[in-house]
Amino acid sequence: MKLAYFQKRNRLKRYGFSVIVTTLLFSLFILLPKEYLTLINNQTISLLVLILVVTASSWYGGLGPGLLATFLTTFINYFTILKIDSSSHPETGDLFITFVYIIVGFLISLISEVRYEAEFQKDEFIAMAAHEIKNPLNTIKGYACLLQKKIKASGKNKISEYADEIDTQADRLLELINDLLDVTKIEVGKFIYKDELFDLDSLTEEIINHQRIANIGKVITLTGSTHKIIKADRYRIGQVITNLLTNAIKYSPQKSPIKIRLKSKKDGVILTVKDYGIGIPRPEQKAIFKHFYRSQRTRQRKIEGLGLGLFISSQIIKHYRGKLQVKSTETRGSTFCLEVPKNY
Ligand code: ADP
Numbered sequence: 001m002k003l004a005y006f007q008k009r010n011r012l013k014r015y016g017f018s019v020i021v022t023t024l025l026f027s028l029f030i031l032l033p034k035e036y037l038t039l040i041n042n043q044t045i046s047l048l049v050l051i052l053v054v055t056a057s058s059w060y061g062g063l064g065p066g067l068l069a070t071f072l073t074t075f076i077n078y079f080t081i082l083k084i085d086s087s088s089h090p091e092t093g094d095l096f097i098t099f100v101y102i103i104v105g106f107l108i109s110l111i112s113e114v115r116y117e118a119e120f121q122k123d124e125f126i127a128m129a130a131h132e133i134k135n136p137l138n139t140i141k142g143y144a145c146l147l148q149k150k151i152k153a154s155g156k157n158k159i160s161e162y163a164d165e166i167d168t169q170a171d172r173l174l175e176l177i178n179d180l181l182d183v184t185k186i187e188v189g190k191f192i193y194k195d196e197l198f199d200l201d202s203l204t205e206e207i208i209n210h211q212r213i214a215n216i217g218k219v220i221t222l223t224g225s226t227h228k229i230i231k232a233d234r235y236r237i238g239q240v241i242t243n244l245l246t247n248a249i250k251y252s253p254q255k256s257p258i259k260i261r262l263k264s265k266k267d268g269v270i271l272t273v274k275d276y277g278i279g280i281p282r283p284e285q286k287a288i289f290k291h292f293y294r295s296q297r298t299r300q301r302k303i304e305g306l307g308l309g310l311f312i313s314s315q316i317i318k319h320y321r322g323k324l325q326v327k328s329t330e331t332r333g334s335t336f337c338l339e340v341p342k343n344y
Pocket of ligand 1: 243247248251275277278279280288293294295296298304305306307308309310311334
């Protein structure tokens with residue numbers, strides 16, 4: 001489990017989980033048939049229960065919930081199990097066992113916290129490094145654009161091509177860094193969404209026009225329309241559509257067309273992107289939505305990419321309670337279908 005899932009949970013959920021797990025496990029023991037009840041008197045079994053409850057709580061919610069589970073478990077154990085048969089053993093023994101419980105629970109919670117902290121520092125480092133790399137890269141891009149303009153004006157075509165290449169590669173690097181930054185933000189739960197109303201039809205047209213300019217000669221067609229205003233983050237939804245479209249271009253031959261279709265449904269919109277490219281083998285169709293996953297065919301063909309675009313897209317669509325699915329046949333092409341509710 002990633003740090004993200006822990007960080008995204010609010011305090012109520014984290015501490016609530018700890019209370020529920022503890023109560024459930026102990027209730028289970030108390031509701032057990034009489035012949036099994038003797039097990040409760042066995043300290044090894046109740047120590048195992050403590051380890052289970054504290055590990056689950058600190059794994060789910062970190063140090064605080066881990067400690068809460070420790071105290072709850074120790075408390076319940078002391079008053080429901082140890083105290084019941086205190087006549088058969090000295091009370092000093094009960095206190096010693098209670099002390100051992102607290103130490104064990106504390107250690108488990110601490111180990112879990114150290115793990116989260118290491119995970120957090122790694123994510124912070126990636127975010128900081130990516131941010132620092134972006135600044136000089138933007139400067140390089142700015143100068144490359146300036147160079148392009150000056151050289152084009154002087155008519156030196158060959159040198160102009162070199163300047164174009166610097167600009168393209170700087171764009172590529174920026175895309176990779178932005179993807180890495182987005183994934184890190186998703187991991188630590190800091191991916192921000194704005195709520196705004198926008199027209200999906202015009203956003204799609206804008207993106208297609210941009211890709212037509214960037215991929216001269218590629219046939220990209222658009223059919224249908226939604227005539228709907230949706231409530232979501234325009235930039236993020238645009239990011240998903242751009243990812244689907246650039247993938248369709250990247251993973252299909254230059255001469256084959258890309259077909260985009262817009263459709264409206266009762267409570268939302270549907271956008272499909274169809275290509276006639278390399279396709280995705282059936283067993284890999286689920287995995288491509290995981291981060292850093294790239295299909296075997298893609299890796300064999302050494303097509304550039306980090307395997308992050310679809311992961312980021314699926315996380316965005318999940319946030320809006322929409323759907324992102326793929327239908328694909330190897331060597332025949334793929335169709336990605338995106339569904340976004342009108343209001344999420
Ligand atoms: P990237 O393209 O950078 O590898 P993505 O997350 O966008 O990352 O895609 C993950 C993988 O899914 C790709 O590496 C590729 O194997 C597969 N894939 C995505 N879109 C298509 C497509 N239209 N046709 C074939 N394979 C695709």
